[in-house]
Amino acid sequence: MRSPVPVAPPPVLDADQLQVVQHDRGVLRVLAGPGTGKTTTLVEAVAHRVLEREIPVGQHLLLTFSRPAAGQLRDRLTARLQRTISEPVARTFHSYAYGLVRRAAVLAGDVPPRLLSGSEQDVTLRELLAGRLADGTDEWPVALSAAVQTQAFADELRDLLMRAIERDVWPDRLAELGQQHGRRDWVVAADILQEYFDVTSLQAPGAFDAAELIQRASWELQQNPELLQAERAKRRRIFVDEYQDTDPAQVELLKLVAGSADELVLIGDPDQAIYAFRGAEQSAMADIDLHFGSLAGTVRTERRGQLEFSAPVETVTLPTCWRSGPALLDASRRVSSRLAGSSRHRKLRPAPDRPPGRVTAAVFGSASHEAAYLASLLRRAHAEDGVPWSQMAVLVRSAGPAADTLRRGLAAADVPVGQPVQGALTDDPVVAHLLDLLLCVADPKSVTADDA
Numbered sequence: 001m002r003s004p005v006p007v008a009p010p011p012v013l014d015a016d017q018l019q020v021v022q023h024d025r026g027v028l029r030v031l032a033g034p035g036t037g038k039t040t041t042l043v044e045a046v047a048h049r050v051l052e053r054e055i056p057v058g059q060h061l062l063l064t065f066s067r068p069a070a071g072q073l074r075d076r077l078t079a080r081l082q083r084t085i086s087e088p089v090a091r092t093f094h095s096y097a098y099g100l101v102r103r104a105a106v107l108a109g110d111v112p113p114r115l116l117s118g119s120e121q122d123v124t125l126r127e128l129l130a131g132r133l134a135d136g137t138d139e140w141p142v143a144l145s146a147a148v149q150t151q152a153f154a155d156e157l158r159d160l161l162m163r164a165i166e167r168d169v170w171p172d173r174l175a176e177l178g179q180q181h182g183r184r185d186w187v188v189a190a191d192i193l194q195e196y197f198d199v200t201s202l203q204a205p206g207a208f209d210a211a212e213l214i215q216r217a218s219w220e221l222q223q224n225p226e227l228l229q230a231e232r233a234k235r236r237r238i239f240v241d242e243y244q245d246t247d248p249a250q251v252e253l254l255k256l257v258a259g260s261a262d263e264l265v266l267i268g269d270p271d272q273a274i275y276a277f278r279g280a281e282q283s284a285m286a287d288i289d290l291h292f293g294s295l296a297g298t299v300r301t302e303r304r305g306q307l308e309f310s311a312p313v314e315t316v317t318l319p320t321c322w323r324s325g326p327a328l329l330d331a332s333r334r335v336s337s338r339l340a341g342s343s344r345h346r347k348l349r350p351a352p353d354r355p356p357g358r359v360t361a362a363v364f365g366s367a368s369h370e371a372a373y374l375a376s377l378l379r380r381a382h383a384e385d386g387v388p389w390s391q392m393a394v395l396v397r398s399a400g401p402a403a404d405t406l407r408r409g410l411a412a413a414d415v416p417v418g419q420p421v422q423g424a425l426t427d428d429p430v431v432a433h434l435l436d437l438l439l440c441v442a443d444p445k446s447v448t449a450d451d452a
Contacts, residue, residue, distance in 0.1 A: 014320050017041045021048045027292045029315045030267040031345035035323025038267045047080045059236040062090040065245045093250045094210055097217035104220040111206035121209055126154045141184050161193050165211035166249040166279045214249040221256045236262045243268035244284045245275035289313050321348040325357035367402045371409025378415050389416050
């Protein structure tokens, strides 16, 4: 027996959130700082269009940047609408791109696409690097020759190649840029990128890495006018959460799909740069006028070598912080006041009746002392204040040795420690091979020559 789905009552929104919810047509930029309820506003905007304006839910597309965030959006929207949705409305950019590429492959009778995991990319690149060394090919600059066989070098190389693909820089162009700027490493990387494409196309036909997938989806839409027209006819209302994390390839895909949309709402915080390591542009929120001004009916002119806009994209700022009390908000605003750029989205006010909160700074001589201090804080909060363990969290900068010391210190003090699973276990090539082996045992007739 399934538990009944809890009914999600409409939340209380402030005037600025209501302005987003009641937006009707064109492009809207929403500047939303931390804790300002941007996800709640997004869910309510879609619910308002479906429940009040009776716009079919299938005409809405919500894009975000991680699978957990997309899952949370889907759950909250389903609970708010109190109905079953046949097709996922909230997706990651890569999930949406995969759906486009798969549909194009089915229409063309080609092999359905498959997404290459980061682990598979690492294995392929390290094999290519090792093969070139075995062949006696020593073409890297002397300063890098000692690092070529390390895992860190392979990671850096993969990062370079993925950023190049996201910016539509393919092997020939990468080599040309390397020659122009005296970067011998870019020239060699361009050669490896071409070899990488050749190897993956032979080993895994129809397989794409994350950066290629976005580019491929845009290519399919450009090459197939019927597919583009059908997609535009279906996606009439498009919402993007955490827009500041978009990279150039994702922006180009969004421009294609939203070319004739009735509404495009882009929500983000210009001060965040969580996915900069994946190629996100720090100026994404500011560049909305440049990329989507024509959709908003703006006129772009060029004067004295600079682009100017006679009617910028409509912008709404969410000024109420629903997460932090006055003391915490004041501390964070002192930090944000020193940041460059526009400050209109940083002037936040706490929601009424919020507890003030408290900020404490402590310095320790070692990670073990830090772990002991945190363990004592958490134990006192649990024993004296009755705070459940599930309502406590320790944020760390990275999952390195210091985090391991902290985890051991908390566990030794009988503080329960949980750690979210990062990625799917099946993404690991070793696990994938083991699953293939078990499948051969379960169904021997399915074994092919390649499997053997």
